[in-house]
Amino acid sequence: MLANRPLDKDTPEETIAELVDAVGRSPERRDLLVRLLPERLSLYEGRSTNETTRIRGYILAAFEQTGLPDAALPYVLEELENGRDAYLVAGAAKALRGLDSPTSRITHFLLKAVENVKYVDDALTFETYKPRWPIKDHTTALREIFRTFGWLGTRARSALPDLEALCKERSDEFSQPIRAEIENAIDRIRSDGGTAHVCCGAVSANRGLEIYAPREEQRDGGGIADIELEDQDRNTLTYGGFFRDKPSIVVFFYTRCNNPNKCSLTVTKLARLQEAVADERLVGLLKTAAITYDPEYDLPARLKAYGESRGVAFSDDDRIFRTRTGFRELQEYFQLGVNFSGSIVSRHRIELFVLDGRGEIVVTFARLQWDIQEVLEQAKALL
Amino acid sequence: MDTPEHRRQYTERIERAAEEQREGLRDFSDRSRPAEERQSALRRAVALRGQDEVAEAVDVILDREEDPTLRASALRAIGIEVGKSHDLIDMVIGLLRDGDEPEMVRQAALRTLQQSSFRAATFNPKMPEYTDALRTVIDDPEDSLREQALEILAQGKDEYAQRRLLESLEDPSQALVSPGKAVQLLGNDIHADYYPLLRDMVQDPPSTEAKQEAVRLLAADPASKELLVDILRDKNEYREVRNASAAALQSLAPAEFQEHAKQIILDDGEYNDLRATAIDGLALFADQEALSQDTELSSRVEQLKEQPPSDEVERSAARYISMRASGETGPAAAGTNV
């Protein structure tokens, strides 16, 4: 009866947790859990950030027990590379231990997660959903990360120099129990006599980064041409009025984002991408834009201040926008990985789109940090 | 005063302080002295930093037979060293957790841990244990400890603290702090999803302060713009609440604020403190080009400066005029020279 209960925005989170527990007992149904991960699901509409985090972290952690399907991997790697919530990062680290074919390529993500979470680690548990304190034994995100290193065994050999540095030169950055976990991981890696399995699974295909061509419903951008945009200088124009004649690179963000690895870094990288455009003498041939998820709050003065402090250069071809009308339509067209509680963004992914001269999506980069040169190459290919 | 004399006198002060510290240290280490004297000695010693002194202090701290005031003082005296040692941090977290310890000792433990948290390089790795302990203290019978723990967690946007605060607003029988305090603590996180609760609180406030708090926090909620305007223009509303709505509206919807601020300034029947706030809001943040063309507003502000109905209005009007005179927001003449 697992899949028979419809899940929507009104489903109590405890019911969702019960479903996750049930799948844990019937791991052959694990694909059900994957279907619960996209941010834009109506399941997450109206839920607060905390509630969304609890649900997603619990799902991720469950993959340790059920096994981790390839389709779930981008969500896991995204959390390790960019996440700063210890509950989600811990869940992601546990999820990796459900991989059927572990690979050394995930060590990079685990090391990144160490840096992201070591100053914001937390006492947590996945033994129950929405625990009440006091809890008997807690785990932490760092503990789960290093346990996953140990689980990888010989496949994590490439990470040994980094792990040894954490234990020696950087040992004062960790508590004694965590140092013990690191040492344990090092021992397990060294003592594992298996062969390192380098190339297997979805990770090797595209690093977990979702780069994909537009879906069928995204092929016709005509429906959004009349959406009204306002830029950082309070100039108004339509979507079709800006996104035309030249290929464009557009990112989504909002100024109230509290994860520095997401929006702040995205807009900072947009500025660096603008520099790369100039270095390659492509100024005037490409457009860059950032659009806010939070149009009612992110008024032009806020957009301008945010961009300027991150080095964004403004011009006729380079702007930051909010929608004055039609954000929902834009959200639909771009299939944005975002959801809201009221007007507040509750969860979003990193996303960048390359558009052609008609403003239609050609390529999407989603979830992981996009490479500036890679994006530029995609845009140049449209010239 | 000649500079060498200044140095000489200051050096003497330092030497006197050093002597006092030495005496304090000596007297504290004398276990034959009564607790009160040893406590006074700790005040003179100021901080215990040597290995032997710290060990002596730890003996006192962990001795449950010892006078609690002395134990608490000893704990505060090793505060600097706690921030440098995981072992000491663990010891102090243990004291905080332990409901059988005297409140005074647990209070001292909490203060010492908060102070030590600023030595981030050492303290950060212990944050999970500290957070775990704080969450346990949320249900502590000691009010003051409970409130402090909740505040510290809420400032850190702790999920568990937010969850408990929301529960307490939905079910008053689970109240941990007053409703006004609860919304304030939730307000540390704009993602805390409490805007419907805030709007309800504005309509049916448990206190003026709670209403003021709710109004202030609605600055983050675009859906509340009209509500904020209504409050701002409601002359029957408490002035503190109207002032809070002015600040909130200026942040959320500057254009709307400017429109209503002007009306408030022109209205001689308005409260002076609100008029002062309105003038300042325009002086500091308004669209200067639009303001410069508004002769009706400028004339009224000049008049309010010449014939001020209150000191606050006069100061704000003077600031407005000097900033307009310099031609841009925040010029050298941003303040009044009194």
Add this chain to the structure above:
Amino acid sequence: MKTEITIDGADSASASYVAWAPVHSSIRLVEPDEDVDFVDVVLRNQHENQGGQIVFLDAIPGEGQDRLRIRLSADGTPLDFFIAGKPGRPSQQDKDAVLETVEADTEVVLSTKALMVRIRKNANDLTAGERDRFLSAFAILNNQGMGRFRDFRDMHRDNTSIEAHGRAGFLPWHRAYLLDLERELQRIDPSVALHYWKFDEPAPNLFARDFIGVPNNLGRVQFEPGNPLEFWATDGAVAGIERSPDFDSNTSAAFVMSEEDTLLLGGPDDLYAGFIDMEGDPHGEAHTSFRGSISRIDTAAKDPLFFMLHANVDRLWAKWQWLNRRFDTAELATYPFLGSAGDPGATRVGHNLRDTMWPWNQETNSPRPPTAPGGDFPPSPTENAPGLVPTVGDMIDYQGTIDLGSRLGFDYDDFLSLIVEHRR
């Protein structure tokens, strides 16, 4: 006939700000009378009983004088001299220290130059005008959460804390941070300095509704209507400040050790390695003498009081430097990590003398934070130091005691320039 004076090579109004540390100046005769080979002139303060006061030195080392008589050549050859703020006589208003040049015999005024002796003062003792200018500049910088202040807020978070806390670089980093903020305030209003909260004394004038505010029963800080901080906002329109002291702010100090006890932290040999313990007490104790944002690293910079707290922390370091003559970066007693990260015996990157400091170095590769808010270090119209990308070492000789070119352009009101004092 008149004279022309340049201060530190500049003639502009924006460059006419001095503190206690001597500033190189020059004077020359312009449009001299005919048949004259030289003219004797006197440099002096125009109003000896009001405003800031300047002292004059004809050379370094030397003694500051209220008047300086010099002989100027009629051919316009410039003559060098030095000026400094007169100890104990800082300005209270912009350009209230008027330097006057008169002909020595006739006392005919040949030129005047309006300066400001701009000093960081005890916030509890400010005039109403000083306080209001300070608050206005701060509020404009904040611009309800949209202004440049946001960068300062973002520089001081949990994930950036290790750049600035818990290791030797705590004091230099915060000195740079404060100076960055102060220069931004001065771009809004050059008469403003970053005044300090002397937390080991009661400060009833500071903790007042017309200044840094007074909490209501919920700990929400209340301001007098018309106080620019009424509009303070951070973190996505979280309007207002939460702060309530655990001490009686009208009659008591915060729960900190005294200034004298602080200056003893360096131990019998007055070493920086011991003095840095002040990060725990009085610094950490000052923060945690309150409930509210200021009591945590991650949220402390939401509260403008935080910057005044740290100005006092910096003043204590500066005073310890003055007392023990700790300005020479070649001495371990001044700073214990002399080289760069990666050298034998070095500490974490960002905390060694030759390391550049995040965020001004714009380094965002691990282990640095992923972004670097704020860009380069702001230049000053009056100082060349510390440059666009300061090192830890650039923050040590802040008065130019060892090298005049190291001067950073700020001083505190309660003690004197080592140069003025030391080289008498």
